[in-house]
Each structure stands twice: as C-alpha cells, then as structure tokens.
Amino acid sequence: MDMAMAARLGPLGLPHAALLGSSAAASTRALPLAPSRAPRLPYPLPHFPTCRRPSSSSSAAAYAARPRPRRGSPRLLAVRAMASGNPYAAELAAAKKAVTLAARLCQAVQQDIVHSGIQSKADKSPVTVADYGSQILVSLVLKMEVSSGPFSLVAEEDSEELRKDGAEEILEEITDLVNETISDSGSYNISFMKEGILSAIDDGKSKGGPTGRHWVLDPIDGTKGFVRGDQYAIALALLDEGKVVLGVLACPNLPLSSISNPNGSSSGGQVGALFSATIGCGAEVESLDGSPPQKISVCSIDNPVNASFFESYESAHSMHDLTGSIAEKLGVLAPPVRIDSQAKYGALARGDGAIYLRFPHKGYKEKIWDHAAGSIVVTEAGGIVTDAAGNDLDFSKGRFLDLDTGIIATNKQCY
Numbered sequence: 001m002d003m004a005m006a007a008r009l010g011p012l013g014l015p016h017a018a019l020l021g022s023s024a025a026a027s028t029r030a031l032p033l034a035p036s037r038a039p040r041l042p043y044p045l046p047h048f049p050t051c052r053r054p055s056s057s058s059s060a061a062a063y064a065a066r067p068r069p070r071r072g073s074p075r076l077l078a079v080r081a082m083a084s085g086n087p088y089a090a091e092l093a094a095a096k097k098a099v100t101l102a103a104r105l106c107q108a109v110q111q112d113i114v115h116s117g118i119q120s121k122a123d124k125s126p127v128t129v130a131d132y133g134s135q136i137l138v139s140l141v142l143k144m145e146v147s148s149g150p151f152s153l154v155a156e157e158d159s160e161e162l163r164k165d166g167a168e169e170i171l172e173e174i175t176d177l178v179n180e181t182i183s184d185s186g187s188y189n190i191s192f193m194k195e196g197i198l199s200a201i202d203d204g205k206s207k208g209g210p211t212g213r214h215w216v217l218d219p220i221d222g223t224k225g226f227v228r229g230d231q232y233a234i235a236l237a238l239l240d241e242g243k244v245v246l247g248v249l250a251c252p253n254l255p256l257s258s259i260s261n262p263n264g265s266s267s268g269g270q271v272g273a274l275f276s277a278t279i280g281c282g283a284e285v286e287s288l289d290g291s292p293p294q295k296i297s298v299c300s301i302d303n304p305v306n307a308s309f310f311e312s313y314e315s316a317h318s319m320h321d322l323t324g325s326i327a328e329k330l331g332v333l334a335p336p337v338r339i340d341s342q343a344k345y346g347a348l349a350r351g352d353g354a355i356y357l358r359f360p361h362k363g364y365k366e367k368i369w370d371h372a373a374g375s376i377v378v379t380e381a382g383g384i385v386t387d388a389a390g391n392d393l394d395f396s397k398g399r400f401l402d403l404d405t406g407i408i409a410t411n412k413q414c415y
C-alpha cells in the first residue's frame, strides 16, 4: 500500500495504515453456548427406503389427505410478490423455506455431535453429512419452489468425494437424512434416490458472475462453531446482474433476543433466528420456529467508546491482535464479542453491537458465500459493509471476492 493511500482516512475514521497495522491484545467475551434443544431426528438414522411414494391406493389416499402446512404455488407466490411491491417475494419465501429445512437437518446432526462427544475425535463424517445434507435440501427446495429461468447455484460442496469407492455408506446416510427431513416437514410428498442426491449437490458448481441470477449458498457457515456446539449459520443469497438482491441467514443457536446483554433475555431464552433482507425492502428477523417477522435496524451508537465489536471466534480466521489494535485506536472500551459464522452480521443488523471487524491472515481468499447474505442483511438494516479501503464488496467476480484488505461492517454513524 502506498503512503498516500495510507494517509487517507478509511472506514471508521482511521487512516488505512491503522486498519492494516499491528497489534494490541484484548480481553474477550465469548457468546455462551446456546441452550441445548432436544434433537428432532435421531442420528445416525435407521435406513429408509430411497423412494417412499405410497404404492397401495388406500395408503396413497391417506398420505395425500394428511395435514400439511399451506403453501402457495410458485405462480401464486409470484403474483403475491407483484402485489406486495417486492419483486423478489417469491424467491424470498423459497429461500426462507430452504434454509429453515436445512437448519432442522443441521440441528439434528449438531445435537448428536455434541451429545456423543464426536467433536474431540478425528472423525469428521457427521459434519460432512450435515454440510452435504444442508446443501442438498437448499438446492432441492429452490428448484421445486422457484421455477422461472435457468437455475444457477454457487455453493461450497461438490459430489466428487461421495462418488468415490468407499463412500457408499455415507452417501446412504445423507440420502436417508435428507429424505427423512423432507418427510418430517410435511411440505413435499417426494423422496430422492442417490443419483438425485448427488446431482442436487452438483447443482452448486455454478461459477456465478456479473450477469443473470445466481443463488449463493454456504450450507454450514462456521463449521468450527458447528462442531463445538456453538454458533453457525446456513447462509443463502441471490445475485441478480452481479448485485446481492436478497439474503437469508438461519442461525439455529443464536438467541432471539439481543446478545449485547447475554443475561438480560427478553424472549425466554429462545434460540433460533432467521434473518432476511430484500433489496430496498429492509431487513427482518423471525424465529426459526415461525414467529411473525419483525423489522430490524442497526444500532444508532455514534461514539465507538460506547460500542462493542464482533469478530471471529477462531483466531485462525481473523487476526485478533490487529482487530484489538483497531478497536483500541477507536476508543472501544468493551471486549470483543467473538462468535462464529455470519451470525455476526445478523447480530450487528439488529443492533446487538456496532462494529464487525474481519481481517483474515495474509493469502486467504474470501468466498462470496461467506458474505453475500450477511452483507445485505446489514445494509438493508441501515448499516454499511466495505473492505478496509472503503470499497463496496463486489460479488460479481465469480466464486471469490476480489479483495485482500479485510472487511468492516458497522452503522453509518461509526463508519
């Protein structure tokens, strides 16, 4: 970086040199573990038939007549979208449905990991199952719910490992878990064979780019937090002509009430938050169990002395010494709040804290699925998300973000 650039004031009113400079230690406040919830699915699961369409006419009639939640057809949803003035309302409804289903699958697996103590062993297969399972569910639900135009999904996983010899058992587990989650939800009378499961994963191979529409998915953002039994998110966004136009963040372990005061819960300790935002329509939060959405906005703190700031729980993901130093220069007095995943963007968007600082170690390339959903949730809540040089994040360049300076999210007063 040249001296002229370093001398210019950057985000947070600091010179760029201060944003990219060196260290100061800081004490931390980590978000306490979310209260555990009873698993909704056993794991590992018993094996189910891979196709469960009812065969006899009487069981078919009973199956068809079972109580199911009401949902609109894609055409009806599109009409509602136009009527409500939100041109992406159908996509938003589909996105919420997709991540809610994926969150159920992930919660079941996380409960099993935590209860069995698997996280202390080298066996990563439960995480793998949840990662793939989440991506498959989101891919399948989007394809079933959003019928207009070609389907493009930029997502983290592909099926290469699952197609290798020796992966049959884990593929069967994933297939069963996906089918069981769909069946339990009561939303669809359908189940999938292994080939359908593999191709749903591979739908996520899109390269994205500046033209057309692309869904962007991190099936489990914050894998480390997921394995620890802590925070993680299912993050889904929609790009239209290179811009993020919609984002949803399912945060199954995030308290519904503010985490700025972990002892002062106002919603009975309920966990499981679903953040959503559509361009020009603001941001909302609702419970993953289906409470009505409520508008959210970033906090109005204008003096960093009164601010708290978020950063990665993992020091391998963001340089804690650098962020500590930036916070010190800003005059922030509170210790950092360290939590995993894009749950940080959600918490910032509803005003739980004022600043999120992310400075990965040199050489790390940020992927678009790690910021697309979170950034629109924050900007639609009235906040700002830029790189450390003050540039907007550019999601139109393919699977990676073209930046190497770190990311800052905050409200307009502190920026």
Ligand SMILES: Nc1ncnc2c1ncn2[C@@H]1O[C@H](COP(=O)(O)O)[C@@H](O)[C@H]1OP(=O)(O)O
Pocket: 218, 220, 221, 222, 223, 224, 225, 311, 312, 313, 314, 316, 317, 318, 339, 340, 341, 342, 360, 361, 364, 370
């Ligand atoms: N070395 C790294 N530096 C920065 N981020 C990383 C690194 N390794 C993985 N990540 C990603 O950082 C994100 C989590 O960041 P945070 O620390 O804010 O929770 C995840 O997307 C995680 O990937 P993954 O989604 O595979 O877990």
Ligand SMILES: [Mg+2]
Pocket: 218, 220, 221, 222, 369, 370
């Ligand atoms: Mg991620």
